[in-house]
Amino acid sequence: MKKLINDVGSVVTDTLRGVAAAHPSLRVDIENKIIFRRDAPRPGKVGLVSGGGSGHEPLHGGYVGYGMLDAACPGEIFTSPVPDQIVRATTGVNGGAGVLHVVKNYTGDVLNFEMAAELSDDEGVEVARVLVDDDVAVRDSLYTAGRRGTGAAVFVEKIAGALAEAGAPLTEVVRVGREVNDRSRSFGVALSACTTPAAGRPTFELGEREIELGIGIHGEPGRTRAAHREARELVRIAMDAIDDDLPLSGETLVMVNGMGGTPLMELYIVFAEVAAYLKEKGATAARRLVGNHVTSLDMLGFSVTTCALTDELTRLWDAPVETPALRWGR
């Protein structure tokens, strides 16, 4: 394992030191591991807090700023943040209008955010939650942990963040966040596993021509192992899975996301095929993101996330945003 780190034990803290040094628009509480908007809390504005394991950068810290999150709580690598941390972030961004937790659907994230919500409530902060569960590779069922939350987190944070920035009340922010999640689907493909600093070796081994289909964002293997093939066919597999679950049509917000180790060139090649697929289905890639947004450390691969737009969602997507990883209109 060769990584640009100082020490396996200080990876998250050292990352936060870098984030603090790189982005004066953020206030980073390194000790408690919270990335705040510098101007938080904003009186009267609904606060948005998200968080999850580290190793998915720029998620979530890269989405803290004007028009998106008010704070992010990074846990250890692939480990949900702890309740204290979430409570501190929640009270720290509470401007009196309540706080929205954007939570990706993993047992750990759900339990820790739940505990934090109860504790925040004890401190008099109204907390609501949007649970993100967009990954169609996981069959949902009453008897399982349900679908994973992946790329749609970016969409929910951007769109709910825009509505909060516009001064909407918590109930409205929750409503739009859930709507985004309901209209979003994702599917991921890995060409390699990732290596956590603590484990020091890949979480699984793939042969020279093997890939994993339907992976999550924590280095867990996918639903099936398959033979590597050309980008066009990989995209077809991913898009068919999405389209089977929620037929693609109309104006679509599309993200082609790199898993951390994939060069941008390859993501553009994937995007070309995604756009062609949408066209075939009579849908259009009306809004687009291509790049590393929800990563898995150094994993090679990509995911596609789609969201069926409405006029309201498009308007909120287009609203100004100013964060380390998304920036437009300001």
Next chain:
Amino acid sequence: MKKLINDVGSVVTDTLRGVAAAHPSLRVDIENKIIFRRDAPRPGKVGLVSGGGSGHEPLHGGYVGYGMLDAACPGEIFTSPVPDQIVRATTGVNGGAGVLHVVKNYTGDVLNFEMAAELSDDEGVEVARVLVDDDVAVRDSLYTAGRRGTGAAVFVEKIAGALAEAGAPLTEVVRVGREVNDRSRSFGVALSACTTPAAGRPTFELGEREIELGIGIHGEPGRTRAAHREARELVRIAMDAIDDDLPLSGETLVMVNGMGGTPLMELYIVFAEVAAYLKEKGATAARRLVGNHVTSLDMLGFSVTTCALTDELTRLWDAPVETPALRWGR
């Protein structure tokens, strides 16, 4: 070799199809491999053209847009563009005020841009050139090809682009471009080689604990092979090399750049050390970029580029820019 491509022969074209589909603000001439600003040529504005081998994405196509380049010419992977292509880009962005070629100092780039400049001149377009040669790992001498151009290309394109956008004449745009280059220095470190699609295997082999110091951006090995060590020490090696060549002081524009396969988390860890090093020297990271900007396909590693700012350069850096890879103020 596992890559997200359709065919080794169509990598550049497929990438351009993706760029075209992803960025309606660009006009992509796929057949001739040119990425234009949609509104080019702008009458009375100095045109900026850059180019070089593909495999460095987002360089250069990702920097085409308001306040930066008017066109980019991607060659084959790691291969300079050809004169015809450059001529077509040059005449295509000529608004009557002349065209600046931003050329990284490689024999191939220099020769092809030189030929293109002569041919453009034949067609009545005034062409000037800024040669970027910021890499301190290469000892400059009358008898060699001189220093390589790497990260400073982004600085030159941004700052000269801002001045051109403001309506300055070609001589001024050239002057500021050269000034940026003169004040910029880079040093790169690789933890792995990259794999070109055509070669299908890494350009060099590194042991489990070996790294290359002083690498360029084409998968060429560096000046020396060394033992891997912690980020803090790697940064010290890179920064010492820069500081030896041009002592660091005052307000500094700093880029910590990923080589393509490096996760953002690690780049932040590197940035934390770079900022600490600058502080030690009494300099400040007054403006900052952290991310994949000038890559080498899937290479693991980083480079640092510094530029000693002046008030003028800071003002031009801060000026609005709207391109796929850099965006602020608009």
Next chain:
Amino acid sequence: MDTRFFVIWMEEITAAVRAGRDHLTRLDAAIGDADHGTNLDRGFAAVAEALAARPPDTPGGVLVLAGSTLIRKVGGASGPLYGTAFRDMGKALGDAADVSAAELASALEAGLAGVRRLGGAEEGDKTMVDALAPAARAMARTVDAGGDPEEAFAAAAAAAEEGAKATVPLVARKGRASYLGARSAGHEDPGAASTALIVGALRAVATRRSPRSESRP
């Protein structure tokens, strides 16, 4: 069992988790996200620190402090789950200064109930419940049958180990491993394995009897 016994139990767990860390992480790499060993190692190191800094004076106090510390330090799924388990066990013991095997057995059941309430897992879902439930049953059964604490702990430890091993063929229905569907079969559940370590540590304390904490680094 007095307060000291419970402190030593925690120390024993801390040592066992430290020794088993990489093994647990490897189990988690196969069907999860390769952090279970580091998660628990971080958590129990913090428990040891907390106990040293603020030594509780009842068995229940030890367990509640351990549980709260796990919740505050571990994160992930196992943090709230184990944290709740220890807290609920501690709460079940109340203020008692000395605890009988029967009391400990019903505390263990309270801990199990907490895990089930929070995580919603049934036995057979391939989680820590698959080790904790048989351990609680075995302990209660042995105590009911008049066994001494040492026998009760040995039975519980054996049942936890067996329960953990029995997760191998199961298809996971809770936690990350459930994303793998049928591919989760063939691997031991990391949380069940760590439960076996935790219950095994109870047996170790009782068997050794002689407190070994002073000589541990």
Next chain:
Amino acid sequence: MDTRFFVIWMEEITAAVRAGRDHLTRLDAAIGDADHGTNLDRGFAAVAEALAARPPDTPGGVLVLAGSTLIRKVGGASGPLYGTAFRDMGKALGDAADVSAAELASALEAGLAGVRRLGGAEEGDKTMVDALAPAARAMARTVDAGGDPEEAFAAAAAAAEEGAKATVPLVARKGRASYLGARSAGHEDPGAASTALIVGALRAVATRRSPRSESRP
């Protein structure tokens, strides 16, 4: 040598470059950027196409078209350099319909001069010049000594090969390999190696005499 001879030379080069492509790319991987083989392969494939599409009617025309095509299609350092070499050779031959060995020898010198003017490399800088210069000298010497074309081409080819091999110990002072400093020693220069293929193809055409183009795919 007539127009046909030069067309066959180009075909011979195209085939040699195709066969040697991966070898050239490997040489370039060691001290450059791993594209020399694909660059020339792309270039000479385009030359073959251009010659088929617009067959020139003089030897000079063949070489000028080859050179311009290389400039248009190759990119990199070798595109302009080889392109200029062939163009300058072609221009030196003027409109002649038939070319003597002596005329070809001085055309080769003109090509060399073009490369040196454009790239500024001296012999010993570890570039294509280290193969092209001795080849041009050997051809001129053999012709001056009254050798027939076959002997002259054989001498040139041998000199180019020797020159290419002789680049192995050199430290590069031009092109990408110069970035490696002392580490460039111990590897053959890819451009010198491709020059040996190009000059070797001249010998092959002359030796075989029988045109083989028809039977080539």
